[in-house]
Amino acid sequence: xxxxxxxxxxxxxxxxxxxxxxxxxxxxxxxxxxxxxxxxxxxxxxxxxxxxxxxxxxxxxxxxxxxxxxxxxxxxxxxxxxxxxxxxxxxxxxxxxxxxxxxxxxxxxxxxxxxxxxxxxxxxxxxxxxxxxxxxxxxxxxxxxxxxxxxxxxxxxxxxxxxxxxxxxxxx
Amino acid sequence: xxxxxxxxxxxxxxxxxxxxxxxxxxxxxxxxxxxxxxxxxxxxxxxxxxxxxxxxxxxxxxxxxxxxxxxxxxxxxxxxxxxxxxxxxxxxxxxxxxxxxxxxxxxxxxxxxxxxxxxxxxxxxxxxxxxxxxxxxxxxxxxxxxxxxxxxxxxxxxxxxxxxxxxxxxxxxxxxxxxxxxxxxxxxxxxxxxxxxxxxxxxxxxxxxxxxxxxxxxxxxxxxxxxxxxxxxxxxxxxxxxxxxxxxxxxxxxxxxxxxxxxxxxxxxxxxxxxxxxxxxxxxxxxxxxxxxxxxxxxxxxxxxxxxxxxxxxxxxxxxxx
Amino acid sequence: xxxxxxxxxxxxxxxxxxxxxxxxxxxxxxxxxxxxxxxxxxxxxxxxxxxxxxxxxxxxxxxxxxxxxxxxxxxxxxxxxxxxxxxxxxxxxxxxxxxxxxxxxxxxxxxxxxxxxxxxxxxxxxxxxxxxxxxxxxxxxxxxxxxxxxxxxxxxxxxxxxxxxxxxxxxxxxxxxxxxxxxxxxxxxxxxxxxxxxxxxxxxxxxxxxxxxxxxxxxxxxxxxxxxxxxxxxxxxxxxxxxxxxxxxxxxxxxxxxxxxxxxxxxxxxxxxxxxxxxxxxxxxxxxxxxxxxxxxxxxxxxxxxxxxxxxxxxxxxxxxxxxxxxxxxxxxxxxxxxxxxxxxxxxxxxxxxxxxxxxxxxxxxxxxxxxxxxxxxxxxxxxxxxxxxxxxxxxxxxxxxxxxxxxxxxxxxxxxxxxxxxxxxxxxxxxxxxxxxxxxxxxxxxxxxxxxxxxxxxxxxxxxxxxxxxxxxxxxx
Numbered sequence: 001x002x003x004x005x006x007x008x009x010x011x012x013x014x015x016x017x018x019x020x021x022x023x024x025x026x027x028x029x030x031x032x033x034x035x036x037x038x039x040x041x042x043x044x045x046x047x048x049x050x051x052x053x054x055x056x057x058x059x060x061x062x063x064x065x066x067x068x069x070x071x072x073x074x075x076x077x078x079x080x081x082x083x084x085x086x087x088x089x090x091x092x093x094x095x096x097x098x099x100x101x102x103x104x105x106x107x108x109x110x111x112x113x114x115x116x117x118x119x120x121x122x123x124x125x126x127x128x129x130x131x132x133x134x135x136x137x138x139x140x141x142x143x144x145x146x147x148x149x150x151x152x153x154x155x156x157x158x159x160x161x162x163x164x165x166x167x168x169x170x171x172x
Numbered sequence: 173x174x175x176x177x178x179x180x181x182x183x184x185x186x187x188x189x190x191x192x193x194x195x196x197x198x199x200x201x202x203x204x205x206x207x208x209x210x211x212x213x214x215x216x217x218x219x220x221x222x223x224x225x226x227x228x229x230x231x232x233x234x235x236x237x238x239x240x241x242x243x244x245x246x247x248x249x250x251x252x253x254x255x256x257x258x259x260x261x262x263x264x265x266x267x268x269x270x271x272x273x274x275x276x277x278x279x280x281x282x283x284x285x286x287x288x289x290x291x292x293x294x295x296x297x298x299x300x301x302x303x304x305x306x307x308x309x310x311x312x313x314x315x316x317x318x319x320x321x322x323x324x325x326x327x328x329x330x331x332x333x334x335x336x337x338x339x340x341x342x343x344x345x346x347x348x349x350x351x352x353x354x355x356x357x358x359x360x361x362x363x364x365x366x367x368x369x370x371x372x373x374x375x376x377x378x379x380x381x382x383x384x385x386x387x388x389x390x391x392x393x394x395x396x397x398x399x400x401x402x403x404x405x406x407x408x409x410x411x412x413x414x415x416x417x418x419x420x421x422x423x424x425x426x427x428x429x430x431x432x433x434x435x436x437x438x439x440x441x442x443x444x445x446x447x448x449x450x451x452x453x454x455x456x457x458x459x460x461x462x463x464x465x466x467x468x469x470x471x472x473x474x475x476x477x478x479x480x481x482x483x484x485x486x487x488x489x490x491x492x493x494x
Numbered sequence: 495x496x497x498x499x500x501x502x503x504x505x506x507x508x509x510x511x512x513x514x515x516x517x518x519x520x521x522x523x524x525x526x527x528x529x530x531x532x533x534x535x536x537x538x539x540x541x542x543x544x545x546x547x548x549x550x551x552x553x554x555x556x557x558x559x560x561x562x563x564x565x566x567x568x569x570x571x572x573x574x575x576x577x578x579x580x581x582x583x584x585x586x587x588x589x590x591x592x593x594x595x596x597x598x599x600x601x602x603x604x605x606x607x608x609x610x611x612x613x614x615x616x617x618x619x620x621x622x623x624x625x626x627x628x629x630x631x632x633x634x635x636x637x638x639x640x641x642x643x644x645x646x647x648x649x650x651x652x653x654x655x656x657x658x659x660x661x662x663x664x665x666x667x668x669x670x671x672x673x674x675x676x677x678x679x680x681x682x683x684x685x686x687x688x689x690x691x692x693x694x695x696x697x698x699x700x701x702x703x704x705x706x707x708x709x710x711x712x713x714x715x716x717x718x719x720x721x722x723x724x725x726x727x728x729x730x731x732x733x734x735x736x737x738x739x740x741x742x743x744x745x746x747x748x749x750x751x752x753x754x755x756x757x758x759x760x761x762x763x764x765x766x767x768x769x770x771x772x773x774x775x776x777x778x779x780x781x782x783x784x785x786x787x788x789x790x791x792x793x794x795x796x797x798x799x800x801x802x803x804x805x806x807x808x809x810x811x812x813x814x815x816x817x818x819x820x821x822x823x824x825x826x827x828x829x830x831x832x833x834x835x836x837x838x839x840x841x842x843x844x845x846x847x848x849x850x851x852x853x854x855x856x857x858x859x860x861x862x863x864x865x866x867x868x869x870x871x872x873x874x875x876x877x878x879x880x881x882x883x884x885x886x887x888x889x890x891x892x893x894x895x896x897x898x899x900x901x902x903x904x905x906x907x908x909x910x911x912x913x914x915x916x917x918x919x920x921x922x923x924x925x926x927x928x929x930x931x932x933x934x935x936x937x938x939x940x941x942x943x944x945x946x947x948x949x950x951x952x953x954x955x956x957x958x959x960x961x962x963x964x965x966x967x968x969x970x971x972x
Contacts, residue, residue, distance in 0.1 A: 025242075027242070027245070027298055028245070031245065031291075031295065034291055050275075050276070050277050050280075051277060051280070054277060054280045054281055054283075054284040055280075055284075057284040057285070057287065057288065058280075058283060058284045058287050058320075058324075061284075061287040061288050061290060061291060062287065062290075062317050062320060064291065065290055065291070065294060065313045065316075065317060066313070066317070068294055068298070068313065069310060069313055133276070134276070134277055134280070134337060143557070144557040144559075145557075145559070145619070146556060146557075147502075147555075147556035147557075147559045147560055147620065148559060148617070148619050148620050148623055151611065151620065151623045151624065151627065152623060154509060154604070154607070154627060155623055155626055155627045155630065157604075158601065158604040158605075158608075158627055158630050158631050159630050161516070161597050161600055161601060161604070161634075162597075162601060162630060162631065162633070162634035163634075164597070165595070165597040165598075165601070165634055165638075166634060166637060166640060166649075
C-alpha cells in the first residue's frame, strides 16, 4: 500500500517538476509547481511527518500565489517567450558540459563502490518516537534549535526592514 | 477502508444538501432584513424547493468557454476551487466519534487545506482571460494572504487554551465553559476570528474581489452553467466549513443540554453563518487599502498581542509562572 | 554574565543596538538621522570592547550551536572594525547623497550581526541563517540608490545571484546531513571520520564551496562583484568588500579545517585551482578598468585569491596568515574606498581614473593617504599589505606549494600595474576640466585616520597580531 502510494506520488512529482521546467507559459509552470509541492507534502505524510506536510501546504499555497502575481506583473505571460535565444552559444555548450558532469558522477559513484557504499548515507538520528509529529518538531524548535529559531526571527525582521526601505516612496 | 469510503460518501452528500439549503436560509434572512418575503413560489410552504430549482436550472444551462480562455486552466479551476472546500470537512467532528478522521493535527489540516482554495480562485481569474476576472484574482491574492495570518493566529488561541490541535479535544476542553465565554480573551478572539472569517470568505464588507460595481462578478464573470454552480457551491461550502470551525473553536461544538450533539453543532454553525450574513447585509464595502490596512495594522498586532496574553494566562493557570 | 549567554555577548550587543535604533528612528529629531549613526557606532564599539573582555575564553552554548573561541573572537574584531569604519564613513556620505535613513544604519547592524554570527556558528543550519541575515541586509543596502539605474542593477544582481548561491549552499547542507545524519559541525566531523568519505559527503562539500565561493566572490562566482560595487553606495561597497568576505572566510575556514579534515586532500586540490584562477582573473581584468570602484572590485577578487593561497597552505601558519591578512585587507580596503567616498567632482562621486589627475597638487594629504592604501594593496614593504602577503606566501612555500606561491607573486607584480597607475595619475598628471574636490567630513577623516593607523601599525609591527591570529586558529587545528 505505502509503496504503491509512494510510486504514484513520486511519478507525479517528477512529472510535474519536469513540466514546470519544460512549459514555457509561466502560469502553467507555477501550477505544476503547486502539484509538485503537493506531492512532496504527501511524501512527508508517508514518512509520518504530518506537521511538515501541512506546514508545507500552508506556506507554499501563499508563496505560489505571490509567484503568480509576480509572473503576471513581470513576465507578461500568455505570450510564450519566443524569438531568438540570446544564449544560443551557451545552449550548445550545455550538452557536452552535461555529459561531462554525468561522466563525473558516474566515476564518483563507480569509485565509491569499493568503500562506504553508494550514497554513504548514515542512519538518521532518532528524534523521539514520532519524528516529524508536531510535538517533536516543537521540542526541537524550542529546545536544541532555539538559537537558530531566534536568529530566524531576526532574519525576518531584517527582511521586513529591507522590504519597507525598498518599497517606500522617496519621502519629502 | 470500505467504511471510510461510505462515511465520506454520506458526509459529502449531507454537506451538499446542507449547503444548498444555506443559500435558501441566506436569501430568506436577507429578505427579512429588507422587509421582503424572499423566495416564495417554488414549493409550498415558503418556496422550500427554490434551491433545488436553482441547481436544476444551472445544470441544464449552456456551458460557455471564452474563445481566448486558457482552456485547461479555465476548466480545472472550479474543481480545484471545490475540492479543498470539501476536504476541510474531513477532520470536522460533528459529535464524539461522528466524523471522518479526527486527526491529531486536525486544526492544522483545516488551515492547510482551506489555504489551497486560493489556487483554484486564481486559476479561474487567470484562465478566463478577462481583465475583470484577473483583477479580481489579483485582489483575492492580496486579501487572502493578508488575512491568512490573523486567521491562523486567532485559531491558535483556542489551541493554546485547550492544549491540543485535535478538534475533538478542543471541544472537550470547553466542557464547563465555552471558550467564547472566557473573560475578555474569549470575546476578543471570537470577534477577531469573525473578522478574519468574513475576509477569508470574501464577503461584504470585504468583497472587493467581486465588487459588482467595478468588476462585474469578479473572477467568476466568464463562468456559466455547471461550472458556475460548482464555484458557488464551493464558496458556500467553505463558508459553512469555517462556520463549523468557529462553532468548534469557540462555541463548544456539540456540547449543550438536551438536544443531541450533532443538532447542537449544526445550530451553532448556523448561528455563526447567520452572524456573518447579518454583517453582510448591514455594512458597505470598504476600499482595498482599508482592507489591507485593517489586516496588517490592526488585526495582526492585535491577534499577536492576544495570543501572547493567552499564552501568559495559560502559563499562569498551569503554574509555570509564579 | 550568564554562562549561557556569554558566547553570544558581542552579538547581543549588536542586535540590541539594532533594535534600539528601530525604536529611536521613530522619535524626533526627524530631519537628520545622524545621531542614529552615532548610536550604531557606539553599539559596534561596545561589541568590540565586549570581544576584548571575552578574549581568551572558550565556551559553547545553545546545544553546541554557538561557540566562543579565539577564532570567532578574532573575526569579531575584524568585522567590528570593518563595521565601525564603514559607519564612520557613512555618516556624512549618506546625508550628502540623500540616502540617510534609520533603516540604513539598522541594516548595517543586521548585516554585521550576520557576519559575526557566521564566525560563531558551529552548525550548518546556523551558518546558513547567518549567511542569509548578512546577505539579505546587504542586498537592500546595495540598492539604496534606488532611483539610479545602477543602484537597481546592483541590488537585483546581488539578490538573484545570491539567492541562487544560497540554494547551492542549502542543497549541500542537505546532502551532508544525508551522509552524516547531522548538521552540527562536530558530529559531521566525527561521522565523516568514522568511515571512508562517500560521494554524498564530497558532493555536499562541493555545493557548500559553491555557496561560499559566491559570498567571498572567488572565480568563477565573482561575476556580481564589479556591478554591485559600482552601483552600491561606496560605503556599502566597502562593507561588502571587507566584512562580508571576512565572514565568509570565517565560516569557510571553520567548516574546512575543523570539520572536513578527512577530505583535506580533495578540497586542497580544488582550492588550489580556484585560488590561481581567482588571482589571475581578478588582476588581469582589473587592468582594463577605468572606473576606480570597478577596479577595486576586481582587485578584491584578486585578494580573495591570495587569501585562498593561505587556506590551501593550511596549518597554523597558513590559517593564521589568512586571519592576519583579512584584518590587513579590511583596514586597507575600507581606507581606499574611504578616500574615493570623500572625493567629488562636479557633484558626482569621483570614480573615474581621470578624476584623479593632479590630485596630489590640490589635495596632497588625501592623495598621500590613498597612495599608501594602494601601496598596501600592492604589497609594498612599509605597509601592512606586504606583511600580510609575506606570511601568506611564506606559508604556501613551507607547505610545499611552491608553484602556487610563484603564481601569487607574479600576480602581485601584475597588480602593481593598475594600483600604481592611480598613483601616477595623482602625482604625474595635470588635472583637466572641473577640479576634483574633497568634501568636509570629520567622521570620514577619522575613519581614514584609523585605517591608516591600522595599515602602518600592522606593517611595521606585525608580529604581535600575527601571534594572536595563529593562536586563534589553534583550536580549529586540534
